[in-house]
Amino acid sequence: MTHIRLENLSLSFPVLHGASRSLKKTLLARAKATVTKPASVGGRMRLGAVASDAVLVQALSGLTFQINGGERIGLIGHNGAGKTTLLRVLAGIYETDDGYLDIEGDSHALIDPQSGMNPELSGRENLNLFACRIGLPKGQLPALEADVEAFAELGPFFDLPVRLYSSGMSIRLGFALATVPRPRILLMDEWFMAGDQRFQEKAKERMAGMVDAAEILVVTSHSLPVLKQWCTRILWMEEGQIRMDGPTDTVLEAYEASLA
Numbered sequence: 344m345t346h347i348r349l350e351n352l353s354l355s356f357p358v359l360h361g362a363s364r365s366l367k368k369t370l371l372a373r374a375k376a377t378v379t380k381p382a383s384v385g386g387r388m389r390l391g392a393v394a395s396d397a398v399l400v401q402a403l404s405g406l407t408f409q410i411n412g413g414e415r416i417g418l419i420g421h422n423g424a425g426k427t428t429l430l431r432v433l434a435g436i437y438e439t440d441d442g443y444l445d446i447e448g449d450s451h452a453l454i455d456p457q458s459g460m461n462p463e464l465s466g467r468e469n470l471n472l473f474a475c476r477i478g479l480p481k482g483q484l485p486a487l488e489a490d491v492e493a494f495a496e497l498g499p500f501f502d503l504p505v506r507l508y509s510s511g512m513s514i515r516l517g518f519a520l521a522t523v524p525r526p527r528i529l530l531m532d533e534w535f536m537a538g539d540q541r542f543q544e545k546a547k548e549r550m551a552g553m554v555d556a557a558e559i560l561v562v563t564s565h566s567l568p569v570l571k572q573w574c575t576r577i578l579w580m581e582e583g584q585i586r587m588d589g590p591t592d593t594v595l596e597a598y599e600a601s602l603a
């Protein structure tokens with residue numbers, strides 16, 4: 344059965360090494376003084392337990408929950424609450440300091456639109472690279488090429504190096520490629536909402552096909568309409584912890600009330 348299970352999972356990032364004792368003290372004192380309830384930005388700062396010469400940011404702290412097949416999870420929370428870090432952990436990009444993670448089912452992460460792209464190569468050449476990476480049979484390449492070229496609508500830029508693309512153009516190509524696989528577990532950051540208005544509409548349509556095919560969706564977004572549309576359950580994160588976990592309407596109502 345497809346599932347994701349976390350038990351007491353934690354992850355911290357060292358953000359300051361070997362700085363003077365007074366600078367570290369000042370930083371920690373400031374972090375403490377600016378703590379507001381509810382928290383408004385970033386993970387909690389602390390000194391390293393072993394190497395006390397380092398200041399750490401506690402990005403995830405003691406997370407325990409389970410996601411089962413059929414669930415569509417939205418991650419919400421303040422800037423720096425730990426949403427993207429959690430997504431990266433689930434995608435196997437970050438190792439955790441502590442805790443247990445059990446994932447059953449193949450996953451695909453839509454986190455970085457430029458992921459795996461060579462900026463010196465054209466859109467078309469990057470598509471060929473992508474096809475090799477996912478092990479696409481040669482016979483299916485022309486259909487993929489036609490699909491991606493039509494979807495990305497890059498015109499002549501499709502044959503120019505990606506480094507010449509605007510950020511919106513890179514996102515079009517990255518999105519078109521990233522939405523080709525059909526994984527059982529789909530992990531998605533909110534960058535898919537980027538791009539111009541018309542592209543967003545197209546992107547939503549294409550995404551719907553991918554989401555429908557997935558057994559589990561985990562998506563981060565600051566957009567309440569997006570979360571309401573896509574998700575059945577919301578994990579509201581605060582300073583690397585789960586502040587609330589429940590049905591979409593219930594959690595978003597509480598979240599909105601906290602912002603008022």
Ligand SMILES: Nc1ncnc2c1ncn2[C@@H]1O[C@H](COP(=O)(O)OP(=O)(O)OP(=O)(O)O)[C@@H](O)[C@H]1O
Binds near residue numbers: 384385402428
């Ligand atoms: N690579 C990194 N190195 C050091 N600190 C990091 C790194 N990535 C994230 N952090 C820190 O971890 C905390 C959580 O960051 P994360 O990107 O997961 O937040 P987020 O909830 O996705 O925020 P946002 O809504 O702004 O995208 C923040 O305090 C951030 O400064």
